[in-house]
Amino acid sequence: MNVFVLNCGSSSLKFQLISSDLEIIERDEDKQLAAGLIERVGSQSLINFRIDGKSSFKSAVPLRDHRAALNYVIQWLSSPETDIPGIKGIEDIHAVGHRVVHGGEAFVRAVKIDNEVIAGIEDCIELAPLHNPANLKGIHAAREVFGPTIPQVAIFDTAFHATMPETSYLYAIPYQIYRRYKIRKYGFHGTSHRYIAFRYGKLTGTPRENTNIITLHLGNGCSACAIKADKSIDTSMGFTPLEGLMMGTRCGDIDPTVIEYLSHKEGSSIDEVFSILNKRSGLLGISGLTNDLRDLEIEANEHQDRRAILAMDMFCGKVKKYIGAYLAGMNGADAICFSAGIGENAPDIRAKICSNMDFFGILLDEELNQQAVGGREMCISSPESRIKVYVIPTNEELVLARDTIRVVLNAPRYA
Ligand code: ADP
Numbered sequence: 095m096n097v098f099v100l101n102c103g104s105s106s107l108k109f110q111l112i113s114s115d116l117e118i119i120e121r122d123e124d125k126q127l128a129a130g131l132i133e134r135v136g137s138q139s140l141i142n143f144r145i146d147g148k149s150s151f152k153s154a155v156p157l158r159d160h161r162a163a164l165n166y167v168i169q170w171l172s173s174p175e176t177d178i179p180g181i182k183g184i185e186d187i188h189a190v191g192h193r194v195v196h197g198g199e200a201f202v203r204a205v206k207i208d209n210e211v212i213a214g215i216e217d218c219i220e221l222a223p224l225h226n227p228a229n230l231k232g233i234h235a236a237r238e239v240f241g242p243t244i245p246q247v248a249i250f251d252t253a254f255h256a257t258m259p260e261t262s263y264l265y266a267i268p269y270q271i272y273r274r275y276k277i278r279k280y281g282f283h284g285t286s287h288r289y290i291a292f293r294y295g296k297l298t299g300t301p302r303e304n305t306n307i308i309t310l311h312l313g314n315g316c317s318a319c320a321i322k323a324d325k326s327i328d329t330s331m332g333f334t335p336l337e338g339l340m341m342g343t344r345c346g347d348i349d350p351t352v353i354e355y356l357s358h359k360e361g362s363s364i365d366e367v368f369s370i371l372n373k374r375s376g377l378l379g380i381s382g383l384t385n386d387l388r389d390l391e392i393e394a395n396e397h398q399d400r401r402a403i404l405a406m407d408m409f410c411g412k413v414k415k416y417i418g419a420y421l422a423g424m425n426g427a428d429a430i431c432f433s434a435g436i437g438e439n440a441p442d443i444r445a446k447i448c449s450n451m452d453f454f455g456i457l458l459d460e461e462l463n464q465q466a467v468g469g470r471e472m473c474i475s476s477p478e479s480r481i482k483v484y485v486i487p488t489n490e491e492l493v494l495a496r497d498t499i500r501v502v503l504n505a506p507r508y509a
Contacts, residue, residue, distance in 0.1 A: 095502075096127065096186055097495040098240075100164075101193040102232030104224065107132045107163045111171060111187070112495035113180070116505055119496050122296070127178050128171060129491075132163045139163065143170060145178065161235040168239060190236050190246045191498030193285070193490070194229045196222035197250030199276055204253065204497040207233060207246040215248065221280070222334070247498040254284030257325035265333075279337070281329035283311045285493040287319040288326075290431050293471065293486045295324075298429075306428045308420050310413060311488065312443075313434035314342040314385065318413065320420040320427075328423060330416050336372060340412045342385035345375035347412075380405035387436050387443065410446040417447070421454055421481075429482040430456070438487050439467050444474070448483060455480025 095115050101108040108131050114124035130143035130151075139157040143150055151170065157163045170176055172183045180186060192207070198218040205211055212233065219226045229248075236246055255263075263279040264272060272278055290309040295302055302324040309319045316339040320328040330338025330346075340346040348371065357367045370379075378385035381402045383393060393402035421427055432444055441463045448458045457479040466474050466485040475483035499505070 095188045095499055096181065097189050097191055097498050098187045098236075099191045099193075099491050099494040099498070100232045100236060101491070101494075102160055102228050102235075104228040104231075105133070105135045107135055107160060107167070107232065109167055110491040110495070111178070111181070112492065114495055114499060116499065116503060119499065124492060124495065126491075127181065128176075130167065130170075132157065132166070135160055135163045141166070143167075145176070150176075159235070160231040161238055164232075164235045164239045184240065187240070187244065189498050189502045190240060190244060191494040192229060192233050192236070192246065192248050193251065193494055194233075194248045195225035195251045195282065196280065197248075197252045198280070199256075201248070201250045202253050202256035204247055204249040204501050206501055207237075207248050211248060221276070245502045247501045249285060249494050249497045251282045251284045252280045254288045255279075255281030255319075255326045255329050258327055258329070262328040277333060279329070279332040281317070281319070281326065282331045282335045283315065283317045283319075283329075284326070285490045285497075286311045286433065286488045287317075287321065287329070289488055289490065289493045290433050290486045291321045291324060294429060294431055294484060297471065297473075297484070297486070298482075300428070306424065306426075307431055308417055308424075308427050308429075309431045309433065309486075310417075310437055311434045312339075312413070312432065312436035312440075315344070316341045316346075316413075316434075316436070318416040318420065320424050322424060328420060336368075339416060340380075340409050341376045342387075343373050343376045343378045345371045345379065377405045377409060380408060387440055391440070391442065406443065406446070410443060413447045414451070417451070418454075427481055429484055431484045431486045433486050433488040438469065438485055441467065444483075444485070456483065458483060 097112050099110045099112060110129040111127040112124055113127055118124055128145050133140045135157055138154055141153040157166055168184055171178060171181055194215055196218040198221055200214050215226055215230055287309045291305055294307055295305055305321055305324045307321050309321060311317050315335055318330040319326050336344050338346050353367050357364055377390060381390055383402060390402045390406055393399040417430060436443055445458060445463055448456050457476045458474055459476040463474040466472050469487045471486050473482055473484050
């Protein structure tokens, strides 16, 4: 089966074409046929398509909307010059999987898209006003471009966290307010945390029901997840992705009173304050330089920039705190797994996070830690470490493709 996986942002379209089926999933031999990104949809769009992981086609063309962008991708995939084995036209694509950020309380697993599901995703717009409308644009575009016969599946970022107990997902506000408005912790990055837990099981031979780990998705957005018996029991992002760890541009946990106070002091609207907390805070806000960790490391190492160092120290401190909280909540864990841009590529950050944690029995092997970069999947703790530490590169698109196949074929376990 060739599955087209789509991840739409408000002005971007990210895709992968993956060849797989149920047996191939079992053997872990899914094949990525093509991948790509279109940025600035709606104006002069920037195109970057890849085959076999290598850049294969770059261009800049005006694309008016997501539908035009999708048509452009399909044309490229079908063109004889692109020459993807088994792909001659749109008829060689058998299913489409969509990443949808917010599924609210209604969607706790991936589902086949029909009008009712679309209405349900629309209902969640008020919970994710930045993300769900963009995801819906992708769904509408794909329905038009692929037609009614090709099945489409929605996979929700929030779904994996649907197993959290009330004690984790409720905020300590009047219970009626939760009931009335569904104000609660939902959690995000669910496909990523689920994939990391799956790979951990494969790597260590741990049966799903015995999984007892903390996963750390540290990219531009960052979140931690406590996973017991293969289920999310707590996670750091909340009602929105703003809560929890310090991130590239988001502040993470903060006293909500600051919002009213800042709005009053600066004479700014609530929207403006949220824009500061979402877009101008985190690593960028503290360093005053950038949200990109690579550049902060350069500033810290080459110029001893005080605020770059401070930003990274705060970042690591926050992750440490969540690890501590989850170890307490879980009565210990077997492993901590680092993933995403920072987690997979920044050994010094991993070392700082894991430093002075021998109290918990966490001991890194510094040599292994330095080796674990550029997509390597490996254990980086020393043999004496009571809690093992792993680097596990995430692959959200693969989960989207696999869930799509399972839903389309009515196969079990796509929760
Ligand atoms: P997103 O959440 O946008 O998917 P990524 O998972 O790609 O983000 O992570 C982006 C972050 O990872 C950035 O802060 C970037 O600086 C960092 N990063 C990527 N590669 C490296 C590297 N080689 N060394 C240090 N940090 C890196």
